[in-house]
Amino acid sequence: MNKIVQVENLKKRYGEVKAVDGVSFTVNKGEIFGLLGPNGAGKTTTVEMIEGLKKMDEGEVLLDGLNIKTDYPKIKQFIGVQLQSNNFFDFLTLSEILSLFGKFYNADINPADFLNRVDLIEKRNVFYKNLSGGQKQRFSIAITLLNNPKILFLDEPTTGLDPQSRRNLWELIESLKKEGKTILLTTHFMDEAEYLADRVAIMDQGKIISTDTPKNLINQLIEKGFKKKIVTDNRANLEDVFLDLTGKMLRD
């Protein structure tokens, strides 16, 4: 198995606080890897160190065999990063932003190709600030695809979205996986991780406390004798009801 992301004993402290305290994991090529944890667990700091946005105090990160400390300019060419807070230039249309960012990678891209992929072609002449939350997330994913990256980092991509937009984004992420991209996803929505991730790591207080497939983690819990207090029918949940009643059509 080709380990495209290798993280070894990553550490970061802010004063007395150990934000990230010895995190190690690997991501296989072509899988969706979910980094889970409550707010403040250190997910974003961990991911930002892997992306090269934050300096690590200690540790080693290899992306496709290249060391982030020494080969960052090369690494930038094949990673796509979606930031948690996304904002782009005011007063430029989506098409203009895309071609500009294309140029930032020295590439002459056709904005329509990318807008089609994220279902925003009819918004091509609209300013970014006039998009809805879901559209903004989809657009920022389009931006991360400009350099045709091997590894995608998505940081809480569905936070603040309505169920329709969430499902829509999940489908987009799945389609990217089918293209062979490796995706490292951080989220605090368990259903999202269960739906998308091949494997997950659960973080708390700067440490990874468990890594496995979602199914195995659930089975381990049941083996410990866990019983749900309220047993709902497995065949459907409230979100399915909501989507059945309101439809899957995007509202933005």
Place this chain on the structure above:
Amino acid sequence: MKKIYAFTIASLKMMVRNKTNIFWSLFFPLMLMLIFGLFNTSQESINVAFIKGKDIPASISSFASELSKQKGINLVSNETLSEADKSLKAGNTDLIIDAEKNTSVSPESPLYKVNFYINKSSQVYSIAELLETQIKYSFLEQTTKGGNIVQFNQITQSAIKDYSYVSFLTPGIVALAIMQGIIFSVMMILITYREESVLRRIFLTTVTKFEFLSSLSLTRIIMALAQAAILIYVALLIYHVKIIGNVFLLTFVVILGALMFISLGLLISSLVNKIETASAVANVITLPMMFLSGLFFPLSALPKWLSSISQYFPLTYLINALRGVYISGDTFTKILNPILGILVWLIIFTIINIRVFKWE
């Protein structure tokens, strides 16, 4: 290079589409110029000096009394040509008519010579020119009987200082527009880009910090040149303020001034973290300069202790350099002082920037 070019084009688009930016960097200075320019445009009369040489027949000189009867014409009494010339160079006289007997001995040459000295940078330049033609005809009418006895010469004075208020004001307005436009846009862009992670987003691509700063500066320089061109053109159109000096030197001064304010804008952006406080800080820095840099009134009008400080302001240097080339036709060596002043500020700001500038 390709990245710098693409980013510069995109940034210019953003600036033109940003109405607030256009208002402050173009319409506000334009308004200032139009309003304050009105202070001295009430010059309705044209000042004419008539120098009557020896042996000038009454038929030629009698028109002077006719001239003074015309509305809007002020006959200035000057005894000698050099006296009148001085007054013209000081901007008090618009037209000198100098009639004298031709000293040439050739028998075919006209008996008399009339020289017109026109103040080219006068606000009523075109009226003076019109008057010149009128006078020529009236001369000719009166002297036809005598045949071709008068020779006319037009002498335009080009490098004369224009002392009208609007021409004093315009270079200052250009400098102000450049300062306001650049400081606010550089500062706002950096603070918002930092706060909203746009800078992070940009540097996740293969764009370097050098490329980013180059494009940021290039965009502002182009904007400053456009502002200067528009303001100078409007001043020419409405108030007939002409560029007396070298246009390339003027361009050089604008670029240098733009660089100085770009580095000041970068500096302010490092001192402030929030957009809300940014414009307050920028105002604290730019407002005193606006009123104390000799823009609306000369520095000599300020109390001594104040002007001894404000003569070192960045804006003062830019105004002095611009005014020198634009209005007085100064050469490079004559504006060396303000140029050095601008360079010193540019170096100071750059050194501080290297130490305090923050990307995150």
